[in-house]
Amino acid sequence: MRSITIDNTGSGFAPAAIGKEARRLAPELARLKAAAQKRYATDYASINLPEDRKQLEQARSLARQYADADLLVVVGIGGSNLGALAVQEALLGRLHNLAGRPRILWADTVDAGAMKTIAETVERTLSEGKRVLINAVSKSGSTTETIANFAILAEILKRHEKGYARSVVVTTDEGSKFWEYAGREGFARLAIPEQVGGRYSVFSAVGLFPLAVLGVDIDGLVAGAAAMRTRCLAADVAKNPAALGAAAQYLHLRKGRNISDLFLFSPDLEAVGKWNRQLVAESVGKEFDKSGKKRVFAGVTPTVSIGSTDLHSMGQLYLGGPFDKFTTFVTIDADSELVVPDGYDALVSRIGGRGLGELMDAIAHGTMAAFRKTKRPFRHVALPDRTAASIGQFLQERMMETILLAALMDVNPFDQPNVELYKTEMRAILKKK
Numbered sequence: 001m002r003s004i005t006i007d008n009t010g011s012g013f014a015p016a017a018i019g020k021e022a023r024r025l026a027p028e029l030a031r032l033k034a035a036a037q038k039r040y041a042t043d044y045a046s047i048n049l050p051e052d053r054k055q056l057e058q059a060r061s062l063a064r065q066y067a068d069a070d071l072l073v074v075v076g077i078g079g080s081n082l083g084a085l086a087v088q089e090a091l092l093g094r095l096h097n098l099a100g101r102p103r104i105l106w107a108d109t110v111d112a113g114a115m116k117t118i119a120e121t122v123e124r125t126l127s128e129g130k131r132v133l134i135n136a137v138s139k140s141g142s143t144t145e146t147i148a149n150f151a152i153l154a155e156i157l158k159r160h161e162k163g164y165a166r167s168v169v170v171t172t173d174e175g176s177k178f179w180e181y182a183g184r185e186g187f188a189r190l191a192i193p194e195q196v197g198g199r200y201s202v203f204s205a206v207g208l209f210p211l212a213v214l215g216v217d218i219d220g221l222v223a224g225a226a227a228m229r230t231r232c233l234a235a236d237v238a239k240n241p242a243a244l245g246a247a248a249q250y251l252h253l254r255k256g257r258n259i260s261d262l263f264l265f266s267p268d269l270e271a272v273g274k275w276n277r278q279l280v281a282e283s284v285g286k287e288f289d290k291s292g293k294k295r296v297f298a299g300v301t302p303t304v305s306i307g308s309t310d311l312h313s314m315g316q317l318y319l320g321g322p323f324d325k326f327t328t329f330v331t332i333d334a335d336s337e338l339v340v341p342d343g344y345d346a347l348v349s350r351i352g353g354r355g356l357g358e359l360m361d362a363i364a365h366g367t368m369a370a371f372r373k374t375k376r377p378f379r380h381v382a383l384p385d386r387t388a389a390s391i392g393q394f395l396q397e398r399m400m401e402t403i404l405l406a407a408l409m410d411v412n413p414f415d416q417p418n419v420e421l422y423k424t425e426m427r428a429i430l431k432k433k
Contacts, residue, residue: 001220001227002384004393006241010368011248011326012377021247021408022237028407029243032400033233040193043414046200046399047233049193050225050392056218059205062169062188063212066102070130073122074210075107075150076137078278079198080171083395084207086275089268090391091216102133104214107149119152126160135169135210139198141176144426171205197414199279200399203392217388224392232400241397245379246404252326252377253300253409259325260300261318263378265307265364266332272391273304276398283402283413290410298409308363315367319374327371327378330394331364333357333385 008018035044039052049055066072074081085106088096097103105118125132134157136150157164170182174191182189190205201207203225208218232242249260260280262273285299305314307329318325334357342352351359371378383390406413 001224001389003227004384004390004397005382006245006397007380007382008244008248010372010378010380011252012375013248013251017251018244018247019237021251022240022243025237025243025246025404025407026235028404029233029235029237029240032403033235036229036233040195043195044403045193045195046197046203047229047403049196049201049203050222050229050396055193055205056208056222058190059208060212060218062190063209065188066131066133066213068131069102069133069213071122071125071132072102072104072135072210072213073107073118073132073153074104074135074137075146075153076135076171076206077108077143077145079201080137080139080143080146080206081106081108082199082271082275082278083202084210086269086272086395087202087207087211087216087221087388087391088214089271090266091386091388092214093268094270096214100214102213104210107153108145110145110148115149115152118149119156122153122156123160126156131167132157133167133169133213135171135213136178137171137206138176138178139173139192139201139206141172141178141181144423147178169209171209199275199282200414202275202395220388221392224387224389225396226392227389228393228396229400232397242401242404245397245401246408248379249300249326249401249405250408257324257326257377258300259303261303261305261325261327262330263305263307263310263327263367264330265360266330267306267309269330269332270304270306272330272394273306275395277302277304279398279402280405282416282419284406284409284411286411287418288411290412292412296411298411300405307367308360311363311367319370319376323376325376327376328381329364329368329378330381330383331361332383332390334360 032044035042035047039048092100107118122132134153138146157167161167165186168187170178170187171190172178173194179189190209192201192204192206196204203222212218232240234240237243262276264273280300280302287295287297289296337355337357339353339355340351345352368380403413
């Protein structure tokens with residue numbers, strides 16, 4: 001396995017300053033180290049998912065039963081689908097459905113138009129005599145959007161399949177209403193460890209089952225995560241990428257740079273950016289400090305940029321606008337090469353015979369050079385290849401860095417109390433109607 005590398009030299013802070021801030025994390029690192037011995041009986045439970053071979057085998061074993069599926073529909077929202085979507089697109093590509101099997105659709109909204117298209121696709125696939133698998137994912141078992149969409153798709157299955165229960169897998173907390181309902185209906189069930197929050201659940205059955213159905217190397221994925229977990233538990237912060245990253249981000253936050261842009265030089269990594277957006281926003285965007293007594297209105301605003309596309313829409317702002325951002329550039333070595341034919345140098349000089357990967361690499365490093373010249377702070381994460389192990393490393397680092405950043409900010413990285421506000425208002429509206 002090749003390791004991803006993280007270069008903080010463009011961060012705008014001297015290594016000594018970052019190291020000093022990182023050393024403040026010693027107590028939190030000790031808590032993480034202790035949690036690594038407690039399996040799931042801790043708020044830090046998610047860091048132990050890569051070490052859980054049992055849940056890996058359960059996901060793989062169940063996935064084998066659906067090797068003949070032509071269409072997989074994952075019904076979930078937020079942490080229930082963003083992690084799996086991120087890995088799927090990173091490894092199989094955003095255009096997977098053009099040629100890949102099984103095809104996959106993500107039912108993550110109650111928008112009538114979007115769900116109508118998904119419902120019609122399910123209906124058509126079943127009418128053709130092909131197999132459809134519905135994987136409904138809700139940690140609480142009572143997510144409004146998820147249950148509404150599941151109900152629509154389940155009724156379509158019922159019309160076409162006498163034993164429709166064989167085509168449904170429910171992933172939820174053991175003992176939830178959805179868990180009990182699935183048991184009564186005869187659906188296959190996968191449990192989410194109780195202490196693992198949705199945004200940290202990608203290496204649980206939430207992510208592993210649908211990815212295994214798609215043929216993703218889930219062994220490599222969790223092996224990469226496990227290797228990064230070891231690096232991020234290091235007490236020596238000079239060797240701990242999560243501690244150094246959290247320290248750099250926090251130093252910028254103290255300077256008023258509260259926007260954290262994840263700039264990914266591959267369109268297939270855009271869903272990784274959206275997964276990271278939820279991870280950071282829900283984990284450190286808090287009204288109260290960790291004690292729950294002091295109102296702090298803390299937070300980092302995570303944004304997503306795609307190279308080179310967004311250089312043509314946001315580049316002017318990033319290089320000429322306010323100094324309120326800290327950028328993380330993510331590059332990935334090209335795993336296939338298309339070459340620009342000769343004869344076009346009259347239009348753009350020196351492109352003939354160049355591979356697109358070479359051009360993208362030049363654009364990425366040119367962007368970083370421009371950031372240096374304009375004194376825009378950044379760091380560079382380099383993925384050595386487009387493998388499950390590399391993606392697993394990156395996702396694990398992001399989760400552990402976020403936990404450590406929350407420690408520096410003195411907020412709880414595992415709750416999201418304010419999200420309940422919109423749900424309360426929504427239920428009141430539905431009750432009135």
